[in-house]
Amino acid sequence: MTRATLFALPPGVDFAAELVRGLIDRYRDRPPEELARLRLYLNAGRMKRRVQEEFDAQGALLLPRIGLVTDLGRAPVPGLAPAIPGLRRRLELAQLVEQFVERLPGFEAGADVFGLSDSLARLMAEMQTEGVSVTALEGLNVDETHAEHWRASLEFIRIVGRFFEDSAELDAEARQRRVIEALVANWSVAPPRDPILIAGSTGSRGATRQIMEAAARLANGAVVLPGFDFEMPPEVWNSLDFSEIPLEDHPQYRFLALCRSLGLQPAEVQRWTEAPVPCAARNRVTSLALRPAPVTDQWMSEGQGLGDLRSAMRDVSLVEAASPRQEALSIALIMRNALEQGRKVALISPDRMLTRRVSVALDRWGIRPDDSAGEPLHQTAPGRLLRHVAQAMGRRPTLETLLILLKHPLVATGSTMRGDHLRLTRELELTLRRKGCAFPDADAVRNWAARDPSERELWAEWITTFLAEIEPDLALGLAGFVARLLRIVEGLAAGPGGSAGASELWLEEGGAEARLVMEGLSREAGAAGDIARPDHAELVARLLQAGTVRHGRMTHPQAAIWGTLEARTQDADLVILGGLNEGVWPSAPEPDPWLSRRMRLESGLLLPERQIGLAAHDFEQAIAAPEVVLTRARRDDEAETVPSRWLNRLLNLIGGLPGQNGDKALEEMRTRGAQWIALAERLDVPAKSTQPEPRPSPRPPPEVRPRELPVTAIKTLIRDPYAIYAQRILRLRKLDPVRPAPDARLRGQALHLIVEKFIRTRPEDETPEAAQARLLALADEVLEAEVPFPGARRLWRARVAAMARGFVQGEAERSAAGTPVIIEQKGSVSLQNVAFVLTAKPDRIDLLEDGSIHIYDYKSGQLPTDKQVLSYDKQLLLEAAIAERGGFEMIGPRHTSAMTYVGLSRDAKVRQISVKEETIAQVWEKLGKLIAAYLSADQGYTARRAMLKSDDISDYDHLSRFGEWDLSEPGGEDKA
Incomplete structure (x- = not known):
């Protein structure tokens, strides 16, 4: 048998340049056509380009036939059909995985069907590449040594064994293995006349190593390994497979495995060229540092010789x-x-x-590096639009979803209305956000368009058509899902009155690649069977995430x-x-839901x-x-x-x-x-140190300052005057969020409306049981009308049910003590010494038998303390002052004998506020001084003057540039 021939180059040398130089030297004295007969197989496309560039630099030559090892699987072979598309096999596996998960719902709970099918496809590809058949798993003693999870997964893997049968359609990995096996068998009978050289591969995969071993054994064949450590001692090589579990995490292990299979010792590997490494001393340090853990004691002994x-x-x-x-x-x-x-x-x-x-940092200097990975397809504009629409399909569209799609840079690019589209999108956004529409539908869009039908009608009809397409359709198969997805995406790109062909959707590299992916999915969608629709969007996202776009833009050559x-x-x-x-380098190994580490070792798969x-x-x-x-x-x-x-x-x-x-x-x-x-x-960060900005305290002219405020704004005027300035003088209002949420404000509004309706509709002689039933019925009615979030409705309804008994009992006691005469009705009174009106809209005022009144305020949050009431939360005290001065026309001037906060919580807690004539009088006097001060040109509206907590959030913190000034400052000299 011919002695195997292994060459290698050490770490640090330019592998492509030295590979070409070694070939030129070996063929220098031979006829030119000899080099052209050489078949050179490389490991990657970039290596192939580099080698071709190095050959070009040598001048006029007859070049060898250069290919990739991975191209062998696509070579035509008599009797061997082409490989089926990988997507088809993934969809076939997804059907089986879905049935398996339905039968065993606890298996990898939380994982989606396509995630599991992808991991199974990778396992099958690995088994085919490594030459491991399903029968190799039969000998695993699962019942005794493995958990129930692994036993179930192993049974399932045996079920998919039909894909390994000779009659089964071949996927790419299986065909690659078959081609290589046929080629190796043919070489053993009729060795090729032309030289064979395989270079750049480490032989980490079974099929690749098989062809490398066969080439190395040929009389006119050879292998050139990259990054071979010629300095590593024999005893270290031997330590790599000394234990029961080989030390595959060592950088040189796969070279040792290749040598062992060829009957060679690592010392018999020859240098391809004698090119010096950039720094031999550093290579020795690195080699010693990466020694296997069991022999790191050699650091102390051999480290002394590192120089x-x-x-x-x-x-x-x-x-x-x-x-x-x-x-x-x-x-x-x-x-x-x-x-x-x-x-x-x-x-x-x-x-x-x-x-x-x-790359972003380099862009500031106009440097665009050549990125070998390109741009992920799912992050390109077409990829993002496809993902957004796929995720939206079958779901009730939210305001956020609608705005994301309408503001996408590819939307309406096929129409002449692109500029109008952006303007109308902004107008629609402002309207929907002001009204807090969490789930905009066709009626909401049409109502908005009805205000100016001449300009908005065509655009609004285009949107309603899109909204109708996105409606749920659980019976939609994958083929129908993809067809509808493309119809919606192309309709969005076309715009009102436009066409998809005129849009920018499928233009440039990203659009072309996205179109290829979607066309491939359309072709193979029939293989998905009846996979549930919720998994379709995940499949689209996975396919786009696997794609890469190489842009044709100019990059820096260096x-x-x-x-x-x-x-x-x-x-x-x-x-x-x-x-x-x-966790980054090296990355954490992906968990395998199908085989444990021990099962992989016993079956011969990769660890x-x-x-x-x-x-x-x-x-x-x-x-x-x-x-x-x-x-x-x-x-x-x-x-x-x-x-x-x-x-x-x-x-x-x-x-x-x-x-x-x-x-x-x-x-x-x-x-x-x-x-x-x-x-x-x-x-x-700028080198120059910057001093904090002065604390904002604008001082607008007196004539523009507010002359009317509600009692609820007085607390804001005391704690955060800047908010009054921004809201009442600059007329700035915070927009409702793009993503409306069931927050404390919405909860308070809903609970207050429930209480208001409960009090207004209270019949005489109502039993406690009937009152509780009426309260819950009102809660259902109000929550259904006012709260568009099903989860929040259930939680808040449970809150009302929890407080119902205590609240009804308290209401009965309150109604027995007095008669509600004012419920959410406005009153006002003018101050005597300044031109200012104070308004109020109490939750409830009861008239008592002695002619005095009892003021109630319902709180959905925490009840204020007595100290907070006297200093900041003066709402009830000011309402009492308004009532004493006849500010509520329905009752005239009245003395306030009681004030109470009623909590709308589980325990229905109440807090009585002590009422004294002098207290109300003092509060009224302080209010006059406060208003007079803020109507003076010298008084500024200081930002965050006396917030309850330093981390409290104001709606105007961004406007006041909170964080750029010191809270300890009294306030700046702003005149605006």
């Missing part, structure tokens, strides 16, 4: 930023500086959020953003390894450590670049972060070798990184 670590880490900087934003700014500054020096720079990171932040796989193709002068935190080992290999290659910057954020948006295990090991090794100047090397690495952090801070 001066300051020299080894001379070209490595460490950026430990305070936040992800600071990390991104630091990286952007490093990249810009490298570009200004004419150097090629690349950021390598699996953290897509970090890379997007860096700036790149790569994923970790591209570390093998590096040719940059400066490499930045970003996001070096645990989670395999993916970690691949990421470790990418790290080992990336850190071997000529100059390297390692970056991480010490804290993310939620908590403190943990450094990546590889960064942690590297820093611990260096810092633990003071005899080799490791402590100084580490200090210098951090010092170099701190310079970029300091620049990022200066870029993010």
